[in-house]
Amino acid sequence: WYQRRVRESSGINAEYGKAVVSTQSTGKAVEESVKKESGKEFMCDEKYGYIHSCPTNLGTGMRASVHVDLPGWTAEGLGSLQARCEELALQPRGTRGESGGQTGITYDISNKHRLGYSEVQLVQTMIDGVNTLYKEDLLLQKKHGL
Numbered sequence: 001w002y003q004r005r006v007r008e009s010s011g012i013n014a015e016y017g018k019a020v021v022s023t024q025s026t027g028k029a030v031e032e033s034v035k036k037e038s039g040k041e042f043m044c045d046e047k048y049g050y051i052h053s054c055p056t057n058l059g060t061g062m063r064a065s066v067h068v069d070l071p072g073w074t075a076e077g078l079g080s081l082q083a084r085c086e087e088l089a090l091q092p093r094g095t096r097g098e099s100g101g102q103t104g105i106t107y108d109i110s111n112k113h114r115l116g117y118s119e120v121q122l123v124q125t126m127i128d129g130v131n132t133l134y135k136e137d138l139l140l141q142k143k144h145g146l
Contacts, residue, residue: 062119064126065110067095070133072140074105081107084136088129089113109133 035041073081078092085092091112094102109130111122140146 062114062122063110064123065093065108066126066130067106067108068130068134069105070107070137071105071146072137072142072144073107073133075144075146076140078102081133084133085109085112085129088132089125090129090133 031042070081073084081092089112091110092102093108093110095106095108096103109126111126111129113122113125117125
């Protein structure tokens, strides 16, 4: 769907920092194009090469998540849910993504940490935390008459 004369396209401040789509045969052409357009160069480490991930996802980059209905926590308040998730090393989001906000009673719950843990540990943290939130939600539903 690209026109033939379009060689590359880039997005700045996308969710993962910088996205580059190119039809060039080499990365060098993209690098030169970005430098010409913005006056900036890509960060390159002599040992590790180019950083090509959002810095918050360096490491395993593993984000395990589940959508779960939490009417009790919703009645208790978003601040209370956020505080509890912090204690459980979880991150609550709305179902519209990182910056889409929360609507209704359904949340996207994921592991908060991305660095220093194995994939198994990160997934298990999410599973254990969501199970805990669900059990607590049942009690909160009773408390709020839901």
